[in-house]
Amino acid sequence: DQSFSLHEAIAGYTVEGAYAEFMEHRKGRLKPGYLADIVVLSADIEATAPEALHTVRPVTTICGGKVTYQA
Template identity: 40%
Template sequence: MVTRKDPNGNVYGSAEAISREQALRLYSSAASRYTFDEARKGTIEPGKLADIVVLSADYTAVPEEQIKDIKADLTLVGGKVVFQR
Protein backbone atom coordinates (compact mmCIF):
# COMPACT_ATOMS: atom_id res chain seq x y z
CA MET A 1 0.00 0.00 0.00
CA VAL A 2 2.82 2.38 0.83
CA THR A 3 5.27 1.53 -1.97
CA ARG A 4 2.74 -0.06 -4.39
CA LYS A 5 5.40 -2.66 -5.28
CA ASP A 6 4.77 -6.34 -5.90
CA PRO A 7 7.22 -9.04 -4.71
CA ASN A 8 9.21 -8.62 -7.95
CA GLY A 9 9.69 -4.89 -7.40
CA ASN A 10 7.23 -3.77 -10.07
CA VAL A 11 5.29 -0.62 -9.12
CA TYR A 12 1.57 -0.43 -9.87
CA GLY A 13 -0.50 2.75 -9.47
CA SER A 14 2.19 4.78 -7.71
CA ALA A 15 -0.16 7.77 -7.63
CA GLU A 16 -2.46 5.73 -5.38
CA ALA A 17 0.16 5.06 -2.68
CA ILE A 18 -0.98 5.88 0.86
CA SER A 19 0.92 6.95 3.98
CA ARG A 20 2.19 4.51 6.57
CA GLU A 21 -0.37 5.78 9.07
CA GLN A 22 -3.21 5.33 6.58
CA ALA A 23 -2.01 1.80 5.77
CA LEU A 24 -1.79 0.85 9.45
CA ARG A 25 -5.24 2.23 10.23
CA LEU A 26 -6.75 0.50 7.21
CA TYR A 27 -5.07 -2.83 7.95
CA SER A 28 -6.17 -2.75 11.61
CA SER A 29 -9.73 -1.54 11.19
CA ALA A 30 -10.54 -3.55 8.06
CA ALA A 31 -9.72 -6.85 9.76
CA SER A 32 -12.35 -6.23 12.44
CA ARG A 33 -14.93 -5.28 9.81
CA TYR A 34 -14.38 -8.55 7.95
CA THR A 35 -15.43 -10.44 11.09
CA PHE A 36 -18.25 -7.98 11.95
CA ASP A 37 -16.47 -7.20 15.21
CA GLU A 38 -15.68 -3.50 14.78
CA ALA A 39 -17.61 -2.60 17.95
CA ARG A 40 -15.07 -4.57 20.03
CA LYS A 41 -11.77 -4.18 18.15
CA GLY A 42 -9.94 -2.64 15.20
CA THR A 43 -9.29 0.84 16.62
CA ILE A 44 -7.70 2.15 19.79
CA GLU A 45 -10.42 3.63 21.95
CA PRO A 46 -11.95 3.11 25.43
CA GLY A 47 -13.90 -0.11 25.86
CA LYS A 48 -12.28 -1.98 22.97
CA LEU A 49 -9.94 -4.95 23.19
CA ALA A 50 -6.26 -4.04 23.24
CA ASP A 51 -4.29 -6.96 21.85
CA ILE A 52 -0.68 -6.00 21.19
CA VAL A 53 2.12 -6.96 18.82
CA VAL A 54 5.78 -6.06 19.35
CA LEU A 55 7.53 -5.58 16.02
CA SER A 56 11.17 -6.21 15.08
CA ALA A 57 11.58 -2.64 13.78
CA ASP A 58 9.93 0.76 14.04
CA TYR A 59 7.29 0.75 11.31
CA THR A 60 7.19 4.54 11.31
CA ALA A 61 10.96 4.99 10.92
CA VAL A 62 12.41 2.26 8.69
CA PRO A 63 12.95 3.05 5.02
CA GLU A 64 9.85 2.17 2.96
CA GLU A 65 11.73 -0.65 1.23
CA GLN A 66 12.23 -2.37 4.62
CA ILE A 67 8.60 -2.34 5.79
CA LYS A 68 8.05 -5.76 4.17
CA ASP A 69 10.87 -7.22 6.30
CA ILE A 70 9.33 -6.31 9.69
CA LYS A 71 8.39 -9.36 11.72
CA ALA A 72 6.29 -9.89 14.84
CA ASP A 73 8.52 -10.61 17.84
CA LEU A 74 5.74 -10.96 20.42
CA THR A 75 1.95 -11.09 20.29
CA LEU A 76 -0.39 -10.67 23.27
CA VAL A 77 -4.05 -11.60 22.99
CA GLY A 78 -6.34 -11.25 25.96
CA GLY A 79 -3.34 -10.43 28.15
CA LYS A 80 -1.59 -13.72 27.30
CA VAL A 81 1.49 -14.29 25.16
CA VAL A 82 0.33 -16.30 22.13
CA PHE A 83 3.51 -15.90 20.09
CA GLN A 84 7.11 -15.13 20.94
CA ARG A 85 10.06 -15.22 18.57
Protein backbone atom coordinates in the same frame (compact mmCIF):
# COMPACT_ATOMS: atom_id res chain seq x y z
CA ASP B 1 -2.48 7.30 -7.32
CA GLN B 2 -3.00 3.58 -6.57
CA SER B 3 -0.97 3.39 -3.36
CA PHE B 4 -1.55 3.78 0.37
CA SER B 5 0.47 5.70 2.91
CA LEU B 6 1.78 3.79 5.92
CA HIS B 7 -0.91 5.32 8.15
CA GLU B 8 -3.66 4.39 5.67
CA ALA B 9 -2.38 0.80 5.54
CA ILE B 10 -2.31 0.52 9.35
CA ALA B 11 -5.83 1.94 9.57
CA GLY B 12 -6.98 -0.58 6.97
CA TYR B 13 -5.80 -3.45 9.16
CA THR B 14 -7.05 -1.97 12.44
CA VAL B 15 -9.88 0.57 12.65
CA GLU B 16 -11.32 -0.05 9.20
CA GLY B 17 -10.99 -3.83 9.54
CA ALA B 18 -12.98 -3.73 12.78
CA TYR B 19 -15.60 -1.52 11.14
CA ALA B 20 -15.94 -3.94 8.20
CA GLU B 21 -16.88 -6.76 10.58
CA PHE B 22 -19.18 -4.55 12.72
CA MET B 23 -16.79 -4.81 15.70
CA GLU B 24 -15.62 -1.19 15.91
CA HIS B 25 -17.00 -1.04 19.46
CA ARG B 26 -14.63 -3.87 20.59
CA LYS B 27 -11.68 -3.96 18.16
CA GLY B 28 -9.39 -1.79 16.08
CA ARG B 29 -7.97 0.50 18.78
CA LEU B 30 -5.82 0.28 21.88
CA LYS B 31 -8.47 1.43 24.31
CA PRO B 32 -9.82 0.25 27.71
CA GLY B 33 -12.51 -2.38 27.26
CA TYR B 34 -11.38 -3.35 23.76
CA LEU B 35 -9.89 -6.72 22.84
CA ALA B 36 -6.14 -6.72 23.35
CA ASP B 37 -4.96 -7.93 19.94
CA ILE B 38 -1.59 -6.36 19.17
CA VAL B 39 1.74 -7.14 17.55
CA VAL B 40 5.03 -5.79 18.92
CA LEU B 41 7.53 -5.32 16.09
CA SER B 42 11.32 -5.43 16.09
CA ALA B 43 11.59 -1.83 14.85
CA ASP B 44 9.59 1.37 14.55
CA ILE B 45 7.94 1.07 11.14
CA GLU B 46 7.42 4.83 10.98
CA ALA B 47 11.18 5.36 11.29
CA THR B 48 12.14 2.49 8.95
CA ALA B 49 12.82 3.29 5.30
CA PRO B 50 10.18 1.77 2.99
CA GLU B 51 12.80 -0.36 1.21
CA ALA B 52 13.85 -1.86 4.58
CA LEU B 53 10.37 -2.71 5.91
CA HIS B 54 10.88 -6.34 4.91
CA THR B 55 13.47 -6.62 7.71
CA VAL B 56 10.97 -5.74 10.48
CA ARG B 57 9.80 -8.85 12.30
CA PRO B 58 7.14 -9.61 14.90
CA VAL B 59 8.62 -9.98 18.39
CA THR B 60 5.44 -10.64 20.37
CA THR B 61 1.81 -11.23 19.42
CA ILE B 62 -0.99 -10.78 21.93
CA CYS B 63 -4.51 -12.02 21.14
CA GLY B 64 -7.37 -11.52 23.53
CA GLY B 65 -4.93 -10.33 26.15
CA LYS B 66 -2.84 -13.52 26.02
CA VAL B 67 0.66 -13.83 24.54
CA THR B 68 0.35 -16.18 21.57
CA TYR B 69 3.81 -15.70 20.05
CA GLN B 70 7.13 -14.56 21.42
CA ALA B 71 10.42 -14.59 19.53
